[in-house]
Amino acid sequence: xxxxxxxxxxxxxxxxxxxxxxxxxxxxxxxxxxxxxxxxxxxxxxxxxxxxxxxxxxxxxxxxxxxxxxxxxxxxxxxxx
Numbered sequence: 001x002x003x004x005x006x007x008x009x010x011x012x013x014x015x016x017x018x019x020x021x022x023x024x025x026x027x028x029x030x031x032x033x034x035x036x037x038x039x040x041x042x043x044x045x046x047x048x049x050x051x052x053x054x055x056x057x058x059x060x061x062x063x064x065x066x067x068x069x070x071x072x073x074x075x076x077x078x079x080x081x
Contacts, residue, residue, distance in 0.1 A: 010050045017043030034067040041067070 002009055020040030027033035041060040048056030
């Protein structure tokens, strides 16, 4: 497997995922938090696929769906009310 600085591509994707999820918790704006968190979760989905880890895939797909709901679907319902 290809390595960069002795770290596999799979591990790099895991580190990127962790970085974005951690970064999302430093956001003050909830909308920004949800976008950054979704990026991290999508990296975790890719990481889970590479590891063939269904718990990682399912959990992070669910979190992305929750973020999408609050960013787009729920936002439209609040604006209509």
